[in-house]
Amino acid sequence: MNIQASPDLSIAALSIDSPEGRIVSDVSLALGRGRPLTLLGESGSGKSLVAQAIMGNLPPGLRATGHVVFKGTDLLAETPAQRRRRWGRSISLLPQEPWLALDPTMRVLPQVAEIHRFVKDKDATRSDALAKENLAGVSLAHAEALYPFQMSGGMGQRAAIAMAHAADSELLIADEPTKGLDTALRDSVTARLKREVEAGRLLLTITHDVAVARALGGLIGVMLDGRLIEYAPAEKLLQAPEHAYTKALLAAEPARWERQAPTASGEVVLAGRGLAKRYDGRTLFSDLDITVAAGEIVSVFGPSGCGKTTVGNILLGLIPPDVGTVERKSGMSRLRFQKLYQDPPAAFAPHQTIRKGLTDLVRLHANRWTTVEGLLDRLRLPKTLLDRLPSQVSGGELQRFALLRALLLDPAFLFADEATSRLDPVGQKEVITCLQEIVRETGLAVLLVTHDRDIAENISARVLNLENKGPT
Missing domain, CATH: 3.40.50.300 (P-loop containing nucleotide triphosphate hydrolases)
Known part of the structure; x- marks a missing residue:
């Protein structure tokens, strides 16, 4: 042509x-x-x-x-x-x-x-x-x-x-x-x-x-x-x-997705009360309340740099709030509170094959490799990619492997930070649909950080909008 x-x-x-x-x-x-x-x-x-x-x-x-x-x-x-x-x-x-x-x-x-x-x-x-x-x-x-x-x-x-x-x-x-x-x-x-x-x-x-x-x-x-x-x-x-x-x-553009009715939620898994955080002399947010219950997806939406990731990190205990408290469901192992990183390379050792990393994780936590194989099929990840280094797969593929890695630990709560930002619209819809199915099947509580208003509004029980509450 x-x-x-x-x-x-x-x-x-x-x-x-x-x-x-x-x-x-x-x-x-x-x-x-x-x-x-x-x-x-x-x-x-x-x-x-x-x-x-x-x-x-x-x-x-x-x-x-x-x-x-x-x-x-x-x-x-x-x-x-x-x-x-x-x-x-x-x-x-x-x-x-x-x-x-x-x-x-x-x-x-x-x-x-x-x-x-x-x-x-x-x-x-x-x-x-x-x-x-x-x-x-x-x-x-x-x-x-x-x-x-x-x-x-x-x-x-x-x-x-x-x-x-x-x-x-x-x-x-x-x-x-x-x-x-x-x-x-x-x-x-x-x-x-x-x-x-x-x-x-x-x-x-x-x-x-x-x-x-x-x-x-x-x-x-x-x-x-x-x-x-x-x-x-x-x-x-x-x-x-x-x-x-x-x-x-x-x-498959997110604006064309059908609105999904929120699933029935169970007990509150994680909650933040009256949270406030300043960074580099700027207030990201203040007097912020957020709860995430079993079996529901709650989204945090807003412009880049407004504090979306900070909210999730505070709930996980990775950083402290300046003001406010965090309550987690008692009697639950900290391993069941997982984070899906915005930058997938952060979840993988760069000089270790993906198979090696997942095998070590399965062995460490007494899991079964059949669980990995099931998630590979659900996330449409070819088994041939397992023997590659993280740098030898695409960003979107690595993002799906990072989701697989987090789900292997049977989380009760998943902080999914820009979980689909590296995927095309078809891939976004497939991964979000898979995540929704897992939420319904297991009662997983999800806090989804996204810059895409359409995704947030179409899949969430509630949307916390940090727009105009922080610098861009």
Whole structure:
């Protein structure tokens, strides 16, 4: 399909092989100035691998074949050293996991400033000034002195966006740039990406958010099982999709979900009374009451940085409230109060296979491997992924493995922090449906943190709205 007559980036017959076999097959795409390209598709469909093949940072053991021609040069023919010299200069990547990309030992301002200083050769004073502008552009002017561990997931995402903007490369690859962000920030980031296109940069965006693809326009490619199944101008594909998966993807947007009637709840498992928390001189919330009972889902909704995760951490006893009390159902092991982390890599040892981690957990808690196999089927996770490292599966797949890991311990209470932020709409609906079934079957009490108002309102017995109660 010849959509772009003279592309600046041309991908032809790109395939990616692992020792177990081919995982991306015969992908052909084109990208030119003034017309962004967006890849949609479910977790594990190969979208991020295409980006990594362009960058030249595929995971060990994977090999790309075909052609990736950028400005007349076939990148796949370059040496690793030649590819690395392009990073941050002619090609830059906004990574899917800013939690891993940010330096935990550095405050955020110098992390952005060093791009201007050492990549763009600016002096120290000018580098700091430009970094301040980059952070202000993503509403992080108040966070210049923070370390990554002091920021919410959404704030970390925006810090990574500021760093990508600072690089000012010809080609920007944005891998899930809006995951974990509320609607206002998502729209703000999307608008910034559109300005990059208007300024003449090439933009390849990988996202599961149909609203982002719709707003960016240009061209859209849809991937499924390592193949490009549909590729067309945005207006055509979104209005008249041809492939059955594309139709299902558009139909599964959370705004189209049917409202689920709340299930009958049992005893209160966890409650917070009169909670208040200040952070870095700012009040996140005060005089806050929240209860979560057996067999119900309660959602905490609000903009990035407003304290959603803090509420759950206080209930779990991970951090203390400044004011107020927390009451937990008596006679219950602390192991039955579990957290599903917003950043899935936080739940896994990076140099240990997923199988090894789960096997150790099963053995430690006298569980059975058949329980793992049952959850693999329910969460639509192929068994072949078990022998990979956490870095060798997609963000969405790792998020589902993190949910599996938490459910293995038979929790009475689950604090699910952005449990579906890395999943496409079809995957979101599948995982939420699975979680609802487990709630009904076991009486699990769930506190769900989400930036998506539609998800919160459609599945919850109650919604605690922290909107406008804290900074964004």
